[in-house]
Amino acid sequence: MKGMATAAPPLATPEQIALYEPVIGLEVHVQLGTRTKIFCACPNEFGAAPNTNVCPVCLGLPGALPVLNQQAVELAMQASLALHCEVRGQSVFARKNYFYPDLPKGYQISQYDRPLAEHGWVEIELPDGAVKRIGVTRLHMEDDAGKSTHDGYRDSSQYSYVDLNRTGSPLAEIVSEPDMRSSDEAFLYLTELKLAMQFTGVSNCDMEKGNLRCDANVSVRKRGAEKFGTKVEIKNLNSFRFLKQAIDFEIARQVGVLEAGGAIAQETRLYNPDVDETFSMRSKEEAHDYRYFPEPDLVPLAVSGEWLARVKASMPELPAGRRKRFVSEHGLREYDAQVLTATRALADYYEVAAKASGDPRMAAHWVTGDLAALLKAAGKEVEECPVSPERLGELIALIAGGELTGKLAKEILPKMFETGEAARAIMEREGLKAMSDSGELEKIVEGIIAANPKQVEQYRAGKTSVIQFFVGQAMKATRGQANPAAVSEILRQKLV
Ligand code: ADP
Numbered sequence: 001m002k003g004m005a006t007a008a009p010p011l012a013t014p015e016q017i018a019l020y021e022p023v024i025g026l027e028v029h030v031q032l033g034t035r036t037k038i039f040c041a042c043p044n045e046f047g048a049a050p051n052t053n054v055c056p057v058c059l060g061l062p063g064a065l066p067v068l069n070q071q072a073v074e075l076a077m078q079a080s081l082a083l084h085c086e087v088r089g090q091s092v093f094a095r096k097n098y099f100y101p102d103l104p105k106g107y108q109i110s111q112y113d114r115p116l117a118e119h120g121w122v123e124i125e126l127p128d129g130a131v132k133r134i135g136v137t138r139l140h141m142e143d144d145a146g147k148s149t150h151d152g153y154r155d156s157s158q159y160s161y162v163d164l165n166r167t168g169s170p171l172a173e174i175v176s177e178p179d180m181r182s183s184d185e186a187f188l189y190l191t192e193l194k195l196a197m198q199f200t201g202v203s204n205c206d207m208e209k210g211n212l213r214c215d216a217n218v219s220v221r222k223r224g225a226e227k228f229g230t231k232v233e234i235k236n237l238n239s240f241r242f243l244k245q246a247i248d249f250e251i252a253r254q255v256g257v258l259e260a261g262g263a264i265a266q267e268t269r270l271y272n273p274d275v276d277e278t279f280s281m282r283s284k285e286e287a288h289d290y291r292y293f294p295e296p297d298l299v300p301l302a303v304s305g306e307w308l309a310r311v312k313a314s315m316p317e318l319p320a321g322r323r324k325r326f327v328s329e330h331g332l333r334e335y336d337a338q339v340l341t342a343t344r345a346l347a348d349y350y351e352v353a354a355k356a357s358g359d360p361r362m363a364a365h366w367v368t369g370d371l372a373a374l375l376k377a378a379g380k381e382v383e384e385c386p387v388s389p390e391r392l393g394e395l396i397a398l399i400a401g402g403e404l405t406g407k408l409a410k411e412i413l414p415k416m417f418e419t420g421e422a423a424r425a426i427m428e429r430e431g432l433k434a435m436s437d438s439g440e441l442e443k444i445v446e447g448i449i450a451a452n453p454k455q456v457e458q459y460r461a462g463k464t465s466v467i468q469f470f471v472g473q474a475m476k477a478t479r480g481q482a483n484p485a486a487v488s489e490i491l492r493q494k495l496v
């Protein structure tokens, strides 16, 4: 039996897993949202017909020379700053040599011992409210490879197809320190990283389009041990859910191996979501030797202090800063500030609505409440919302100014959502407005009191909660146009 593969030991039980501490570091690729590719003028776009966005440079034809895209460098600088990295005054591009059908040059142009930026961090908030800082080792720039398609075609059993449109797209690779201790922490780290990239406009981080790709390095050690265990790299985790599942599987697998008396082999594994397992792709012995050397066709990248300062000055506000400002300036609760910074588009929408409404807290209430429900029911993102944030702000200003009751506004908003009209246009057409004539309201309240002697008696006997009954009657009688606070006030005067 010697030399033959033996059956893998069973996955560890939760009791066994509890004896170990997972150690996780992530390597994340972010596609920079430039107009053109990193070393040529081909469009950097998704979805074009295969092999149409190509030229001698990205096809790797002999004699073609790369020219570094300034916008790519600036976006990578913004990404670095968003991750609190130090940007080096000089970084160097290097050739990473390997053979693959979707890599026509035979090498990737990356950065090796002198990356664009180093020594950064990302803060995550743990479930108990504690803030944990995850180190960012480095951020470097590189060009992307093309895409091989192994199935989906009629002759896929015999052929693989190669599309080189993506070849030469600009990437930032962001390597973390091995600072995460659970799949949840990895999930939170990737969430914050993605938000930082989206808020700065560096990338839209659309995972379905491959604009955000993640590899996870996972090891385990006995609790209390100082030395890290042997790590395994899991490649190509293309969703947040798979990242979490793959890490959890890998922890259980590694603890299972160790508890059975085995040793962890340093290797690269792939995650198969269909069976929720990782499997070995290549061992350390089969690992590539990339034979890195400085790229002879590009001069070192020099970033002057002046250039860096200019990019720094152009940085949009980051999600964490925005969250804090929503609490301190707008008076929102932490929770609402968190919800409203879930995406940059949502934060932008809220902020415009808040300004137009003059009442940021009420604006938060409407954006996270009724508007969110309408968007959800329509299956729409906030970017496609038929009610502009200015118009939502107007609606809220009408409530704040007493022209509309909350109840009327709740009727009007779905109509705005449907037609895109302004609140006032709907109010005028449908004759909806808050009843401001207190004489008229008084008469209605008197009528209700006269018609309900039993409830009046109860109120006078001390059951003050029946006031809700009267308010309800008044709202009904006025088709929601009465201001409930004004009704209560009149009732209190009349019922004594
Ligand atoms: P390699 O030499 O294999 O490239 P690095 O030291 O450069 O390894 O680390 C690559 C990634 O693996 C980083 O994200 C790092 O945080 C993570 N890492 C390193 N050692 C461990 C470990 N023992 N367990 C888990 N992750 C690790």
Ligand code: ZN
Binding pocket: 037, 040, 041, 042, 053, 054, 055, 056, 057, 058, 059, 168
């Ligand atoms: Zn090109």
Ligand code: MG
Binding pocket: none
């Ligand atoms: Mg490394």
